[in-house]
Amino acid sequence: MELNRSFLLQLQILTKRMVLRVVRRPLAELPNIFISAFFLFVYDGALGDVFGGSVSGTPFDFANGNFVNFILPVSILSASLSGAASGIYLVEDIESGVFKRYQSMPISKWAIILAPMNVGAVKVLLQASLILLIGNIIGADPAVGAIGYLVVLSLAFIGGMGIAGYSVAAGVKSGSSQGAQAATFLFFPALFLAPTFVPREALKGWLQTAAAFNPTTYLIESMRSVLVEGWVIDVLVKGYLVGGIFAAITLFLAVTSARKATEKA
Amino acid sequence: MLAVDVKNIKKTFISKQDKVEAVKDVSFQVKQGEIFGLLGPNGAGKSTTILMLTTLLSITDGSASVLGIDVSTKDKEVREKIGVALQDTGIDNLLTGRELFFTTCRLWGYSKKNSEKKTIELLELVGLMEAADRRVKTYSGGMKRRLDLGLSLVHSPEVLFLDEPTTGLDPGSRRVLWDEIKRLRDNGVTIILTTQYLEEADELADRIAIIDEGLVVAEGTSDQLKAGIGGDVITFSFENTDYLENAKNILKNTVQEKNELRITVEDGASKIPGYLKDLSSNGVEVSSVSASKPTLDDVFLQVTGYRLEGSEDIKKEEEKSKR
Numbered sequence: 001m002e003l004n005r006s007f008l009l010q011l012q013i014l015t016k017r018m019v020l021r022v023v024r025r026p027l028a029e030l031p032n033i034f035i036s037a038f039f040l041f042v043y044d045g046a047l048g049d050v051f052g053g054s055v056s057g058t059p060f061d062f063a064n065g066n067f068v069n070f071i072l073p074v075s076i077l078s079a080s081l082s083g084a085a086s087g088i089y090l091v092e093d094i095e096s097g098v099f100k101r102y103q104s105m106p107i108s109k110w111a112i113i114l115a116p117m118n119v120g121a122v123k124v125l126l127q128a129s130l131i132l133l134i135g136n137i138i139g140a141d142p143a144v145g146a147i148g149y150l151v152v153l154s155l156a157f158i159g160g161m162g163i164a165g166y167s168v169a170a171g172v173k174s175g176s177s178q179g180a181q182a183a184t185f186l187f188f189p190a191l192f193l194a195p196t197f198v199p200r201e202a203l204k205g206w207l208q209t210a211a212a213f214n215p216t217t218y219l220i221e222s223m224r225s226v227l228v229e230g231w232v233i234d235v236l237v238k239g240y241l242v243g244g245i246f247a248a249i250t251l252f253l254a255v256t257s258a259r260k261a262t263e264k265a
Numbered sequence: 266m267l268a269v270d271v272k273n274i275k276k277t278f279i280s281k282q283d284k285v286e287a288v289k290d291v292s293f294q295v296k297q298g299e300i301f302g303l304l305g306p307n308g309a310g311k312s313t314t315i316l317m318l319t320t321l322l323s324i325t326d327g328s329a330s331v332l333g334i335d336v337s338t339k340d341k342e343v344r345e346k347i348g349v350a351l352q353d354t355g356i357d358n359l360l361t362g363r364e365l366f367f368t369t370c371r372l373w374g375y376s377k378k379n380s381e382k383k384t385i386e387l388l389e390l391v392g393l394m395e396a397a398d399r400r401v402k403t404y405s406g407g408m409k410r411r412l413d414l415g416l417s418l419v420h421s422p423e424v425l426f427l428d429e430p431t432t433g434l435d436p437g438s439r440r441v442l443w444d445e446i447k448r449l450r451d452n453g454v455t456i457i458l459t460t461q462y463l464e465e466a467d468e469l470a471d472r473i474a475i476i477d478e479g480l481v482v483a484e485g486t487s488d489q490l491k492a493g494i495g496g497d498v499i500t501f502s503f504e505n506t507d508y509l510e511n512a513k514n515i516l517k518n519t520v521q522e523k524n525e526l527r528i529t530v531e532d533g534a535s536k537i538p539g540y541l542k543d544l545s546s547n548g549v550e551v552s553s554v555s556a557s558k559p560t561l562d563d564v565f566l567q568v569t570g571y572r573l574e575g576s577e578d579i580k581k582e583e584e585k586s587k588r
C-alpha cells in the first residue's frame with residue numbers, strides 16, 4: 001500500500017483536526033471577541049465626542065473628527081490576543097497525552113508544532129476581520145481608503161503571531177494550559193502602557209517612556225496612521241519592523257521550547 | 266529473531282531536587298507471537314520500561330531491540346513496527362471515534378479511501394461501530410480502552426505494547442479486552458502488556474516477568490513460576506495470637522499473614538496430619554488448615570516479600586458481577 005507521509009499533508013491533517021476542536025467549542029471563542037468589540041463600543045461611546053472633536057472648543061481633535069478610526073487599532077490588537085490560543089491548544093495536547101501519541105507515530109514534529117500556530121493565525125485573522133467589520137459599520141473610514149483595512153489586518157496578523165509564539169513558549173515552559181493562559185494576561189497591561197487613548201505626545205512622562213519600549217505602541221501607531229492620517233511611511237515601516245522583530249523573537253522561543261518538549265527525556 | 270530483547274536497561278530521572286532510579290535493571294526476552302506480561306505494583310517501573318521500549322523515553326543504560334532493531338539509535342524504524350497504547354491515554358475527547366480512526370490512518374500515510382476502509386474495519390474489530398459517530402467524551406472507560414487499542418492497530422504493527430490495558434475496567438469489559446488481545450496474538454501479533462492484576466497475568470500472559478522497584482525479580486510461564494515455589498502451600502489459621510506465636514516456633518520456615526501461617530512443602534496434603542500432631546501435642550489449637558497448589562499470589566509474596574495490593578479487589582469485583 002502506498003503511504004504518503006509528506007510534511008504538508010501531515011500539517012494539513014493536524015490543522016484540520018485542531019480546527020474541528022475549535023469549532024466544537026464555539027463558546028470558548030466568545031469572550032475575546034466580546035471584549036474586543038466591547039472596547040470599541042465603550043471607548044467610542046465614552047470618549048468619541050470629546051476626543052473626536054465634535055464637542056466644540058475641545059483642544060483634543062487628534063482623531064481628525066473620527067474617533068472610531070482612532071480607537072479601532074486598540075480593539076484590533078485585543079482581537080490579536082486570540083493568537084494565544086496556539087499555546088493553549090498545544091499544551092492541551094501535551095496535558096491530555098495526545099502529543100505523546102503523535103510522538104509515538106512517524107509524524108513530523110514540525111507539523112505537530114505548526115498546526116496550532118496555523119489555527120492561532122486563522123483565529124487572529126477572523127477575529128480582527130470581524131472587529132474591522134464592526135468598526136466599518138459604526139463609522140470607521142480609513143484615510144487611505146479601504147486598502148487601509150488590509151494594512152491593519154496584516155499588522156494585526158503580525159502582532160497575533162507574536163502573541164502565538166509567546167503563548168507556545170510560555171505554555172510549554174509552564175507545562176499547563178492555565179500557564180499559557182495566565183502568561184497571556186501580561187498583554188493586557190501592554191495594551192494600555194501605550195498610546196491607547198491619546199497620542200504618545202500627550203502621555204505623562206513615565207508612561208511616555210514605558211510606551212516607547214512597548215511593541216504595542218508601534219503597532220497601534222502604524223495602524224492608526226493609515227486610518228487617521230494617510231500614508232505616513234516612516235510610522236508604517238516602524239510598525240512592521242517592530243511587530244516583525246517581536247514575532248520573530250517569540251516564534252524562535254516557541255520553536256526552541258517546543259522542540260525541547262518533543263525531545264526524549 | 267526475538268520480538269523484543271531487553272538487556273539490563275536502566276532509567277534514572279534527574280531533576281534539580283533529586284534523582285529517581287525508576288528502572289534499575291530490567292532484562293527480558295519476548296518471542297514472536299507470544300503475550301508477555303510485566304506484572305508489578307504501582308511505581309514498579311512498568312510504564313517507564315514501556316516508554317523506553319517504545320522510543321518515547323531515552324534509555325539511561327543498557328540496550329533494547331525490537332525485531333532486531335535497536336531502540337535507542339533507530340527509533341524511526343522501530344516506530345514503524347510497533348503499536349503503542351499508553352497508560353494515560355491520549356485521546357481527543359472532542360472528536361468522534363470515526364474521526365479519530367480516520368485521522369490516525371491518514372497520519373500513518375494511508376490514502377483517503379484506504380483510511381475510510383481501515384476505519385470501518387477497526388471500528389468493527391474493537392466493537393465500536395455503534396458509537397462511531399459519537400464524541401469520545403461520551404464513551405465509557407471500557408470503550409475508551411478499546412478505542413485506544415484500535416488506534417494502536419492502525420498500521421498493523423507486528424509488536425504491540427499495552428500499558429495497563431484493563432486497569433479500572435469492570436470484569437465484563439476486562440474479559441472483552443482479554444479476548445481481543447488473545448485474538449490478536451492468535452493472528453501473529455506479539456504483545457507486551459503491563460498489569461498490576463495477578464489474574465490478568467495468569468490468564469492472559471504466556472510468560473510473565475514480575476517487576477518490583479525497578480528490578481525483574483522473577484520470570485517464566487505462570488506454571489514455571491508456581492513450580493518454582495517448590496511444593497504446595499499449607500495454610501494454618503488460629504483463634505488467637507498466642508497459638509500463632511507458639512505455632513511459629515514449632516513449624517519452621519513459616520510466613521505469617523494476619524492470623525494465618527503459611528508453609529511451603531513438597532506434597533503438602535500428606536504432611537498435614539504430622540504438623541497437626543506436633544501442634545496439638547504442644548497445646549496449640551488450629552482453627553483451620555488447608556493445602557493448595559501455589560498461586561501467582563504466593564509467587565509474588567515469595568519473590569517480593571509482600572502481597573500485591575489490589576489483587577483482592579479484582580476477585581471481589583468478579584464475584585460481585587457473578588451475583
Ligand SMILES: Nc1ncnc2c1ncn2[C@@H]1O[C@H](COP(=O)(O)OP(=O)(O)OP(=O)(O)O)[C@@H](O)[C@H]1O
Binds near residue numbers: 285287309310313314
Ligand atoms: N518523569 C519522571 N520523573 C521522575 N520520576 C519519575 C518520572 N516518571 C516516573 N518516575 C518515577 O519512577 C517510578 C516508576 O514509575 P512508573 O510510572 O514506571 O511505575 P509503574 O510501574 O508504571 O506504576 P503504575 O502502576 O502506578 O503505573 C516511580 O517512583 C515514579 O515516581
Ligand SMILES: [Mg+2]
Binds near residue numbers: 311312313429
Ligand atoms: Mg504505569
